[in-house]
Amino acid sequence: MMHPVLKRWGLPLILILIFPLTIVLPATGLINPYIDLVLKYIGINIILTISLNLVNGYMGEFSVGHAGFMAIGAYVSSLLTVLVFPDQAGPFLFPVALLAGGAIAGLAGLGIAIPSFRTRGDYLAIVTLAFNMIIKSVLENLDIIGGPRGFLGMDKLTTLWWVYLWVIAVVFLARNFVFSNFGRGVLSIREDEIASGLVGVNTRQVKVLTFVFSAFLAGIAGGLFAHELQFINPRSFTILKSTEMLVMVYLGGIGSLGGSILGATVFTLILEGLRTVLQQLGISQEWRLVVAPLMLILLMLFRPRGIMGLREFPFLMPRSERPEALLEHKRRFIAAQAEKGGGS
């Protein structure tokens, strides 16, 4: 049996203890730059997967254009750090730039969500796809920010510890969002939109706000991505990127934060692992791009629930939702019933 103090504070303690490692390990060269890079990608992909999972998994709607929101976050935050913020203040204002990127992406999400949730379900897929294409097309036509050549000049502000902090913040926010009263509304829309409207969920509002929150998170991930690569161009944010997000969501499992974390991690590791394997076998790296779509097809056919669809790790749930708390609640309820029965 775990000590109660450990049980209450174990997870925060572990997370705090890991934090110094994320600064020390890359700085001292104990993990090489490549592993550092892969870890950062995993973190960014976790944020993206959670973002898309909110819409596609928890809410049961279907967005295929999240790379567009990512692009907005990437471009806005990069423009801020390169052109607006003074050079020395860059590292300190980095979170501000990311939040601004996320906010603009969220605004774009609002613009997409309001009209598209008025119409039928599968139209959101078309609208988000169209949005993704429009964003790419606009970025290619804006010569001030590089046009098709892309935009560069960002400092390498995305460090491992920043990614680590953002991932924890996003998981925490998403958990509170999903398990809140509002989150119940989101889940009820997935199960039956008309019925949830009948029991008093403001479905329109819930859908729009969830979509905006999701777009905001995708924008933050885009900012982190841009300041890692230090170079972005419109082609980084095509439908292929959106498909990768879909694969991660469905690999990990819909409607699950733990699934999002696992899905993003496993997918990133598979793609990076393939790089080495193909190199060893002397096969062209182009075959890597075949893997993500193939995985998506096979997943849909053979395991549409993903690794842990609709299930959750207990440590990612609020205390009152965990299995043991529910059991305890049931036990008390039965005891109370027995007592009442005995009295009458």
Added chain:
Amino acid sequence: MQFYIQQILNALQVGSVYALIALGYTMVYGILTMINFAHGDIFMVSTYLAFFTSTLLLSIAAGLPPLFTFVFTLLTAMFGTALLAVLIERLAYKPLRTAPRISAVITALGVGLFLENFMVAFKPVGPAPRFLPPLIPQINYDLGGVTVSTIQIVIILVSGLVMFLLDTIVRRTMVGMAMRAISWDKFTVPLMGVPVDRIISLTFALGASIAAVGGTLYGMAYTIDPYMGIRIGWWAFISAVVGGIGNIRGAMLGGFILGFVEIFTPVFLPSTYRDFIAFSLLLLLLIFRPTGILGRPAPQKV
């Protein structure tokens, strides 16, 4: 004046290719209410089938009459593409027919990207753009300042013929009646003895072979590459939505509208704005008239 007539001819040429591909989107949507996002890439595969058939044919027997090479290439591409589409339908879509509708759409996206990236990685195809060998002799006629090429005439005539044939099949034959019946009520129709699975496969085969006609004609006029299915496929999809997805004549109308958008955008704006205009058109239409020009609104059932 000649300039505009010339542009209208070009728009008809491009538009008929879009219309042919849009038909495949609209037929599958009509019968399964599923957006077959892989259709643009099936079109891409068909142009490569046409490319390899014609190259092979011309290399082993050079002196064949052009009509024979053209028809043979066209039929081979149609047959091969139809086979591929039925294969995809049976392997990837059919098992998901009872799953949530969105699963099949995701799978279709996956199939499309798979075809693209497979063709890039597959050595005999590769990422480099290619030309089809000349299937018919190209002669340019000058009609009072307007240039008309034989290729242009063939594209417009053949697509017109194919569209007419398809419209007849859907409206006048038993198979067409079965298709319309399935799109009307999926649950009652099997009780009437209609072989639903076979009709659905046939729809995919028909849609793909029409796309292959478009693919062969497109390959005769432009360069081909493994990623062309994205742009052409999207434009064709927009055509289908503009005309009213699920509506056959709507898809044809939408194809020509998009052809005009493509040709007339560069007259007023830099040509890099083409995609922007097309997708903005799609967005506006979805907001103000989500059922398209010829579509009927479907009531929501509880």
